[in-house]
Amino acid sequence: MLTLRAIAFVLLALTPVFAHADAKPPAAPALDAIRDARLVPTVRDRVLVGYKVFAIKAGGRFDQAQDPFKAGDLIEVADGHPATSTEGQAAIAAIATGATDVVVEVRRQGALVKLTSKAVH
Numbered sequence: 001m002l003t004l005r006a007i008a009f010v011l012l013a014l015t016p017v018f019a020h021a022d023a024k025p026p027a028a029p030a031l032d033a034i035r036d037a038r039l040v041p042t043v044r045d046r047v048l049v050g051y052k053v054f055a056i057k058a059g060g061r062f063d064q065a066q067d068p069f070k071a072g073d074l075i076e077v078a079d080g081h082p083a084t085s086t087e088g089q090a091a092i093a094a095i096a097t098g099a100t101d102v103v104v105e106v107r108r109q110g111a112l113v114k115l116t117s118k119a120v121h
Helices: 004-014 029-033 086-097
Strands: 038-044 047-054 074-078 102-108 111-117
Touching (some): 086 102
Antiparallel strands (some): 038 047
């Protein structure tokens, strides 16, 4: 017979770890293709708030001369869309391809910083 504690454990195990702003589970297949940096989903108060940038490849798309990303930057907005939205994820993926200019807002040491990733011509 299951105890109340065992039932509570099962219910907690089946509860999503975080809530998504659109009430859909966050999926970022476009972000899987990024090889110039490691993007880690960042959760605050059980809500996905953006993607933290780590392991930036020297000379890669995330290491541009004008506006380089720095390890620990938290991408919150991409091309005017929340980074957690489908549009925001597509804009972040566009940085890796260099197909278009992308303006992102990152939280760096508590301050919001605007970066522009220029398209490759």
